[in-house]
Amino acid sequence: MESTKQNYTVPIIMMILLFGMIAFVTNLAAPMGIVLKDQFGATNFQGMLGNAMNFIAYAIMGIPGGLLLQRVGYKKTALIAVAVGFIGVGVQYLSGHVGQNIAFTVYLIGALIAGFSMTLLNTVVNPMLNTLGGGGNKGNQLIQVGGSFNSVMATFTPAFVGILIGEAAKAQISDVFPVMYIALGVFGLVFFVLMGVKIPEPHAEHKGxxxxxxxxxxxxxxxxxxxxxxxxxxxxxxxxxxxxxxxxxxxxxxxxxxxxxxxxxxxxxxxxxxxxxxxxxxxxxxxxxxxxxxxxxxxxxxxxxxxxxxxxxxxxxxxxxxxxxxxxxxxxxxxxxxxxxxxxxxxxxxxxxxxxxxxxxxxxxxxxxxxxxxxxxxxxxxxxxxxxxxxxxxxxxxxxxxxxxxxxxxxxxxxxxxxxxxxxxx
Known part of the structure; x- marks a missing residue:
């Protein structure tokens, strides 16, 4: 039993990191609206389109995400979510390298893909942390730790974006590349760590x-x-x-x-x-x-x-x-x-x-x-x-x-x- 607990330490840390990434990626969308307004002359409505794409994904993937979790289990769902998150942030990164005429569209596509990842992560991280903690008070404690880290990252993201874009007259997507590098690095790390560890799966739900x-x-x-x-x-x-x-x-x-x-x-x-x-x-x-x-x-x-x-x-x-x-x-x-x-x-x-x-x-x-x-x-x-x-x-x-x-x-x-x-x- 003691060795089992030790084996779960690494995936627990990875889940807490993902808890933070949910806030990190989600809260990147709103301050990015400032960049979109500067670089593309977007209105306030258009500036919130990236945020909208992130959340529209929940309407599309909310229920399918739960079905996926039931069908393939926690580990595979988490791996899919992390991979999709890497792709979504990657597409947003590419929007800083393509032509000005299509950059806005590419960014919105990336925000939608990232939203799919956030939906799946929200579906899996709470029950997975609870399971890794063995349920009960320990499982709840881990969820509270994850939630607190989520709030820390939500606090950090807009402040960090503000520092990166500074007071330049025209902020560019390229100005916030360091934020995207962090997201890509965390997603990549978590994916390969989760692949190599054994995760307990919850009992199958009754299908009556x-x-x-x-x-x-x-x-x-x-x-x-x-x-x-x-x-x-x-x-x-x-x-x-x-x-x-x-x-x-x-x-x-x-x-x-x-x-x-x-x-x-x-x-x-x-x-x-x-x-x-x-x-x-x-x-x-x-x-x-x-x-x-x-x-x-x-x-x-x-x-x-x-x-x-x-x-x-x-x-x-x-x-x-x-x-x-x-x-x-x-x-x-x-x-x-x-x-x-x-x-x-x-x-x-x-x-x-x-x-x-x-x-x-x-x-x-x-x-x-x-x-x-x-x-x-x-x-x-x-x-x-x-x-x-x-x-x-x-x-x-x-x-x-x-x-x-x-x-x-x-x-x-x-x-x-x-x-x-x-x-x-x-």
């Missing part, structure tokens, strides 16, 4: 119920359907708040580099929020947590929209010091930016709260509900596109009406929509 019947049964539950809509909206909020904060500050006197620092601080606050949420999760109900965070989020967004940008404050951000090291520093930003950054504390725990409320009482249909949820992650691509169109028409701060209305729905779901009207026997 078909996929069609399972999906049909799950969709009989009103609180699940409303919860699936809530997940669609939540992911769009999570991406849209820092994404357009980055766009807005990059086009302001604050500048692109500092904008990346500020957007990264949003993700850092999500890390803090997740750690706090994990510590109080056993004492505070999901309904209360979602209600409180939705309400506070509404207040913060409304205050950000109607405050004057002329009022500036200094906020602590993770930044690169003059000596080249990464440290905390102060950034002078409009008060609106500070309020938007604080929304990260609210969005941090929403996913778990929505999921728990939506699958309550589903019994044997819980697995089907998970597949539905993974598909609805596509909201992270569609909602920011809508916000981008509003920003093109009305401006950056008015575009947060999209976020305000979305948080209003999440508050509705917490208070009313999550009520369980019937339960399924497990």
């Amino acid at each position: 119920i078909s996929l069609k019947d399972s999906m049909k049964g799950a969709l009989q539950y009103r609180h699940l359907i409303l919860g699936a809509v809530a997940i669609f909206i939540y992911v769009g909020v999570e991406i849209g708040v820092p994404g357009f904060l980055n766009f807005w500050l990059s086009d302001s006197p604050v500048g692109k580099t500092t904008a990346g620092y500020v957007a990264g601080t949003y993700w850092f606050l999500m890390l803090i929020g997740r750690l706090v949420g994990a510590s109080i999760g056993s004492k505070v109900s999901s309904k209360l947590m979602l209600t409180a965070t939705s309400l506070v989020g509404i207040i913060l967004i409304a205050a950000a929209m109607f405050s004057s940008p002329a009022n500036e404050v200094s906020i602590p951000v993770i930044m690169k010091s003059a000596a080249g090291s990464v440290s905390f520093g102060l950034a002078e930003v409009p008060i609106n930016a500070m309020l938007l950054v604080l929304v990260g504390l609210c969005t941090s725990i929403m996913w778990g709260g929505i999921f728990n409320l939506a699958v309550e009482g589903l019994g044997k249909y819980t697995a089907a509900a998970s597949g539905i949820f993974m598909t609805m992650v596509v909201g992270g691509g569609i909602l920011p596109l809508i916000q981008g169109k509003v920003a093109d028409i009305a401006g950056y701060l008015p575009s947060y009406w999209v976020i305000l209305l979305s948080l209003g729905y999440l508050l509705f779901y917490a208070l009313i929509g999550s009520k369980v009207h019937k339960r399924e026997e497990a």
Whole structure:
């Protein structure tokens, strides 16, 4: 038994790395919008197309990814996901070497392929870490470690992109090649390590119920359907708040580099929020947590929209010091930016709260509900596109009406929509 645990140390590290890569690649898409706007003269709507491609992949691969996992197992699914991720980032890298007339299209294709990888990774890393940990408290602990590393990489990515593109008048895709080199290197390392190690596979699922019947049964539950809509909206909020904060500050006197620092601080606050949420999760109900965070989020967004940008404050951000090291520093930003950054504390725990409320009482249909949820992650691509169109028409701060209305729905779901009207026997 002791040697088995030692043998699993390496794949556990690889899974935690992949947990981080999900955030690294996903959160690369939004700050890349700044590059797309500079290099191709893209609108705010077009600048979010790369992000949209990343999330549209979830709509296409969400349920097929679950079927693939059931059919070929954890290890093969993980290997396929890593290989697809390498190809996706590789195509994005190639977009910096092709002609200007097709570079934008090539980048979008790469973002879509990378999105397929992120869908498969999201399908496999949570249960695989749980299995490698032997389930129970140890498995849950590993998942929490992976989730924390995910938040660390989400914090790092926009700040790193901000440093790379600097304050150049016209940022180019080639400016962010170092980010892509890191992604390619990690994907390559993980692929070859996983090929050489033995991974325990979970027991095969009971096949007494078909996929069609399972999906049909799950969709009989009103609180699940409303919860699936809530997940669609939540992911769009999570991406849209820092994404357009980055766009807005990059086009302001604050500048692109500092904008990346500020957007990264949003993700850092999500890390803090997740750690706090994990510590109080056993004492505070999901309904209360979602209600409180939705309400506070509404207040913060409304205050950000109607405050004057002329009022500036200094906020602590993770930044690169003059000596080249990464440290905390102060950034002078409009008060609106500070309020938007604080929304990260609210969005941090929403996913778990929505999921728990939506699958309550589903019994044997819980697995089907998970597949539905993974598909609805596509909201992270569609909602920011809508916000981008509003920003093109009305401006950056008015575009947060999209976020305000979305948080209003999440508050509705917490208070009313999550009520369980019937339960399924497990």
